[in-house]
Amino acid sequence: xxxxxxxxxxxxxxxxxxxxxxxxxxxxxxxxxxxxxxxxxxxxxxxxxxxxxxxxxxxxxxxxxxxxxxxxxxxxxxxxxxxxxxxxxxxxxxxxxxxxxxxxxxxxxxxxxxxxxxxxxxxxxxxxxxxxxxxxxxxxxxxxxxxxxxxxxxxxxxxxxxxxxxxxxxxxxxxxxxxxxxxxxxxxxxxxxxxxxxxxxxxxxxxxxxxxxxxxxxxxxxxxxxxxxxxxxxxxxxxxxxxxxxxxxxxxxxxxxxxxxxxxxxxxxxxxxxxxxxxxxxxxxxxxxxxxxxxxxxxxxxxxxxxxxxxxxxxxxxxxxxxxxxxxxxxxxxxxxxxxxxxxxxxxxxxxxxxxxxxxxxxxxxxxxxxxxxxxxxxxxxxxxxxxxxxxxxxxxxxxxxxxxxxxxxxxxxxxxxxxxxxxxxxxxxxxxxxxxxxxxxxxxxxxxxxxxxxxxxxxxxxxxxxxxxxxxxxxxxxxxxxxxxxx
Numbered sequence: 001x002x003x004x005x006x007x008x009x010x011x012x013x014x015x016x017x018x019x020x021x022x023x024x025x026x027x028x029x030x031x032x033x034x035x036x037x038x039x040x041x042x043x044x045x046x047x048x049x050x051x052x053x054x055x056x057x058x059x060x061x062x063x064x065x066x067x068x069x070x071x072x073x074x075x076x077x078x079x080x081x082x083x084x085x086x087x088x089x090x091x092x093x094x095x096x097x098x099x100x101x102x103x104x105x106x107x108x109x110x111x112x113x114x115x116x117x118x119x120x121x122x123x124x125x126x127x128x129x130x131x132x133x134x135x136x137x138x139x140x141x142x143x144x145x146x147x148x149x150x151x152x153x154x155x156x157x158x159x160x161x162x163x164x165x166x167x168x169x170x171x172x173x174x175x176x177x178x179x180x181x182x183x184x185x186x187x188x189x190x191x192x193x194x195x196x197x198x199x200x201x202x203x204x205x206x207x208x209x210x211x212x213x214x215x216x217x218x219x220x221x222x223x224x225x226x227x228x229x230x231x232x233x234x235x236x237x238x239x240x241x242x243x244x245x246x247x248x249x250x251x252x253x254x255x256x257x258x259x260x261x262x263x264x265x266x267x268x269x270x271x272x273x274x275x276x277x278x279x280x281x282x283x284x285x286x287x288x289x290x291x292x293x294x295x296x297x298x299x300x301x302x303x304x305x306x307x308x309x310x311x312x313x314x315x316x317x318x319x320x321x322x323x324x325x326x327x328x329x330x331x332x333x334x335x336x337x338x339x340x341x342x343x344x345x346x347x348x349x350x351x352x353x354x355x356x357x358x359x360x361x362x363x364x365x366x367x368x369x370x371x372x373x374x375x376x377x378x379x380x381x382x383x384x385x386x387x388x389x390x391x392x393x394x395x396x397x398x399x400x401x402x403x404x405x406x407x408x409x410x411x412x413x414x415x416x417x418x419x420x421x422x423x424x425x426x427x428x429x430x431x432x433x434x435x436x437x438x439x440x441x442x443x444x445x446x447x448x449x450x451x452x453x454x455x456x457x458x459x460x461x462x463x464x465x466x467x468x469x470x471x472x473x474x475x476x477x478x479x480x481x482x483x484x485x486x487x488x
Contacts, residue, residue, distance in 0.1 A: 020147045021252055027155035027174075028248065032313040034162035035170060037241030037320075043171045044244040045105050045232035046117050048225040049097075053090040053121045055221045057083055060214030062132040064206040073195055078202040080129045080194040087125025094118030105232050109168060116172050120179040127183035130190045146185040154178035216357050223361045227379050230372045239376050242320040245313065246380075250327040253297040280402045283343045284412055288466035290335035291413040295420035296455045302328035303424035303451070304431060307444050319376075326380035330387045332420075336413055337387070340394035343402070352397060360390045415464045419455055427451040 032040070061079045065071055098114035134142050158174035166173075227247075231240040301308060305328070306321040313320070344353050364386035371382030392406060399405025427447055459467055 019144065020151055023148065023151050023155070025248075025252060027151070027159065028245070029312050030155075030159055031162055031170065031174075032245065032317060034159070035167055036238075037245075037317060038237040039167045039171060039241070040244060041232065041237030041239065041241030042107055042109055042168050043113070043117070043175075044228050044240050045107065045110065045237070046101070046114060047228045047244075048222070049094060049101065049114075050117050050121060051221045051225050052218060053094060053118070054124060055214070055217045057087040057090055057121055057125050058128055058214075058217075059083070059086065059207070060211065060217060061206050062128060064213070065129075065132050065136065074197055074199050075202040075206060076129060076133070076192070077195040077197050078199045079132075079206065081198045082203060083125040083128050084122075087122040091115075091118045091122040094121070107232075107237065113168060113172055117175055120175055123176075123179040123183050127186035129194070130186035130192055133192055134186075134190055142189050146182060146189060149185055150178050150182040153181045216354050219357055219361045223364050226365060226368055230368065230379065231376065234372065235376060242317065243323050243376050243379070245317065246309075246320040246323040246327055249301070249308075249312075249324055250298075250331050253294060253331070276402050279343060279346070280404045283339060283398070283402065283404060284409075286339050287336055287409060288412050288416070288464075290339065291333075291416040292459070292464075292466040294335050295332055295413070295416040296423060296452065298328045298332040298334075299417075299420040299424040300427065300448070300451050300455075302326075303428040304444065304447060307431060307440065307447075311441060311444055323376055323380045326377060327383060330380070330383040332417065333387055333391055333413070336409060337390050337394050340391075340398050340409075344394075344397060347401065349397075349401075356393050356397065360386070360393055363389055412465070415462070416459070416466055419458050419462075419464075422458070423451050423455045426454060 059082060061082065065076070065079060095115035095118055098111050098118075101114050102108055102110035131143070154174045154177040157177045158170045161170035161173055227243060228240060231243055302325045305324040306318065309317050309321040309324060341353055364382075367382035367386045367389075368379055371378035371380070371385075374381070395406040395409055398409075427450065430450070431447055
């Protein structure tokens with residue numbers, strides 16, 4: 001029963017990401033044709049501040065509630081009031097800091113924009129506990145309804161305002177309406193209500209669980225949005241708009257893989273945590289399977305970046321295409337990094353994962369600063385260097401603990417990467433030299449179809465192990481499939 005619920009929850013979670021992110025992406029495409037890159041970049045300058053404020057507002061307590069089994073209503077109410085007070089405080093701090101932020105970036109519009117986007121932190125604090133409890137009950141179908149309504153409502157408002165030439169305020173309204181509708185829907189669909197109580201004992205107990213999670217999340221938020229500070233301050237809003245949209249395009253496959261394949265892998269790793277041989281085999285199976293999907297998606301997008309950007313966003317966004325090429329190269333090995341971290345977490349090495357995260361973030365920030373000397377593309381290439389370094393760090397400890405390090409893993413994922421690279425080169429040459437007078441949309445569709453057919457035809461012809469392992473990964477009892485599979 002539990003395995004069936006977990007599988008059902010994984011499928012619903014994947015559907016949530018696919019529908020929500022897909023719909024959000026369609027809305028972004030429409031808005032990109034109505035609102036210029038500079039307006040997107042102006043709003044993106046606040047991503048670092050709002051993102052870190054959101055992490056601080058939660059305090060890592062959501063993860064603690066998800067992990068802990070002995071949680072009562074007092075604990076839940078304590079988290080609610082903590083989130084509410086901290087959310088209000090952080091929204092106030094952002095509003096007070098708006099003149100300084102506007103002066104730092106040299107963008108007067110941020111003086112009025114910062115308090116509005118900062119308000120989303122407080123609004124989100126009202127619904128964080130509801131979303132956490134729904135997640136804990138694995139009711140992802142409920143979250144789908146909430147998220148779809150919020151995305152549709154916020155997207156509709158933003159598009160209407162963009163049509164009336166409200167520019168950055170259309171994008172700000174999208175974020176504000178998203179927060180309001182999401183919180184309202186969470187209160188409507190979930191019967192949980194807080195008690196008028198705040199327990200210091202509960203807060204202390206939960207913080208013992210959440211401290212590493214909070215620190216790790218803050219590091220991730222700072223690093224993942226650091227480029228907004230560099231580009232917005234020294235290169236301008238338009239450059240940040242180009243880079244931000246390229247980054248959003250690159251992240252779509254990663255978000256889907258995280259929601260479906262990586263979530264499916266973690267329970268398998270947890271079951272095998274005390275059997276290194278089985279865990280090693282499970283990690284191998286997962287790496288082969290996820291890279292079979294991620295490598296062609298990333299390198300295919302890199303190969304067709306220019307026509308893809310022009311088709312989706314219009315010719316005014318063409319400067320984003322070279323950035324997308326490089327970011328897709330950086331994202332090609334993302335599943336390998338994530339799966340190695342999942343394997344370490346399944347073995348209970350949370351402190352080790354946090355320590356390696358600190359090292360990776362520090363080095364990644366240094367790469368970003370070095371890349372900034374070469375502009376937008378330099379920052380993008382710094383992400384490639386950071387991804388390779390992160391892969392080395394993650395596989396170093398997997399090699400020590402499981403005997404499955406960089407070399408062994410490379411032998412498993414390189415077939416998919418090499419076939420995807422060959423596919424990318426072939427499709428790129430066709431796109432560049434094939435002078436077909438047909439419609440650009442049809443031409444792009446044909447190139448995508450040819451690339452996918454080429455990749456899977458070569459994979460089948462060479463009989464790479466990943467094809468078989470994908471089938472093993474999605475069956476109902478992953479641990480049993482791992483144990484039946486051939487040994488390394």
